[in-house]
Amino acid sequence: MKAERYVNGRKTRIAVLIFTVVVVALFHFLIPTAPHTYHKIHIVLRKLYFLPPVMAGAWFGLRGAALTTAVISVVFVAHAIVDWPGNYMEQANQLGELAGFWVVGLVPGWLFDRRRALMESLARANEETLLALVSALDMRERNTRLHSQRVREYTLLLANRFGVAERERRAIGLGALLHDVGKIAVTDRVLLKPAGLTEDEWREMRRHPGEGYRLLRRIGFLREAAEIVYAHHEHYDGTGYPRGLKGEEIPLGARLFMVADVFDALTSERPYHEAMGYQQAARVIRENRGKHFDPAVVNVFEAIRPEEWEKVRKRFADANGDTSIR
Numbered sequence: 219m220k221a222e223r224y225v226n227g228r229k230t231r232i233a234v235l236i237f238t239v240v241v242v243a244l245f246h247f248l249i250p251t252a253p254h255t256y257h258k259i260h261i262v263l264r265k266l267y268f269l270p271p272v273m274a275g276a277w278f279g280l281r282g283a284a285l286t287t288a289v290i291s292v293v294f295v296a297h298a299i300v301d302w303p304g305n306y307m308e309q310a311n312q313l314g315e316l317a318g319f320w321v322v323g324l325v326p327g328w329l330f331d332r333r334r335a336l337m338e339s340l341a342r343a344n345e346e347t348l349l350a351l352v353s354a355l356d357m358r359e360r361n362t363r364l365h366s367q368r369v370r371e372y373t374l375l376l377a378n379r380f381g382v383a384e385r386e387r388r389a390i391g392l393g394a395l396l397h398d399v400g401k402i403a404v405t406d407r408v409l410l411k412p413a414g415l416t417e418d419e420w421r422e423m424r425r426h427p428g429e430g431y432r433l434l435r436r437i438g439f440l441r442e443a444a445e446i447v448y449a450h451h452e453h454y455d456g457t458g459y460p461r462g463l464k465g466e467e468i469p470l471g472a473r474l475f476m477v478a479d480v481f482d483a484l485t486s487e488r489p490y491h492e493a494m495g496y497q498q499a500a501r502v503i504r505e506n507r508g509k510h511f512d513p514a515v516v517n518v519f520e521a522i523r524p525e526e527w528e529k530v531r532k533r534f535a536d537a538n539g540d541t542s543i544r
């Protein structure tokens with residue numbers, strides 16, 4: 219596992235694999251088969267040929283293992299012919315060794331392919347379960363199904379442009395998707411009231427980031443997302459809730475989300491306002507630079523062309539909602 223952490227990219231893995239094949243082949247070709255002492259070392263080092271098929275199987279699955287084993291087979295057979303001309307027994311022995319490479323390469327390759335397929339289906343099941351949950355919540359509050367998914371995509375659009383690392387991106391996406399999960403604890407009377415909440419009702423409404431955090435923090439793979447959920451109503455200038463966090467005290471994911479969520483709210487038809495066009499919404503966002511929003515995130519927002527927002531909007535447009543940003 220430790221090695222996995224250092225050998226991450228596909229290109230790096232291919233380079234390490236080629237390097238290993240070359241080093242093993244060099245050992246094999248350069249260490250002589252006589253006298254006996256050298257021959258013993260030669261035989262031991264020959265076992266290193268098992269390494270590349272296993273590495274390829276673990277990193278690239280069955281196809282990678284087959285390709286790598288084919289390459290080392292060519293090198294290995296060439297050597298067996300050169301080193302043992304006419305020695306039938308030794309050549310048969312070498313062929314046996316060669317069969318071993320194939321078994322040792324193909325079995326892990328097959329197992330890794332299976333593991334990958336299982337992981338993918340598990341991730342898909344996870345995603346579908348979460349989508350069902352947030353769609354149900356969106357339907358209850360807004361009579362639309364895709365609000366949370368759209369806001370997740372907007373947040374990820376900002377995160378990509380911000381240069382957020384892949385691992386952090388995942389947590390940010392989950393946090394944006396689940397941001398309002400705590401509203402499950404808010405009564406219908408308060409949640410569905412069109413306007414004019416009393417002080418007590420506001421207090422109940424403002425509990426939802428904390429409730430969401432408490433729900434999610436117990437779930438291992440959602441722990442980082444829970445932090446974003448907890449902070450999704452914090453403002454850059456410290457005027458948000460529930461903790462009144464300020465500036466960089468607010469997790470980056472929540473700062474990105476805040477701009478995405480407001481952009482979505484402004485450009486969507488709501489009972490209390492018409493949908494705004496891009497320019498008008500962008501003006502509101504600019505006006506709140508350094509107030510509600512992190513100035514760096516607003517800069518990134520402005521660097522993204524209106525058509526890119528529109529593309530996301532179209533992909534996640536509700537059937538009963540407005541389908542374009544004017």
Ligand SMILES: [Fe+2]
Nearest residue numbers: 397398450451
């Ligand atoms: Fe919220």
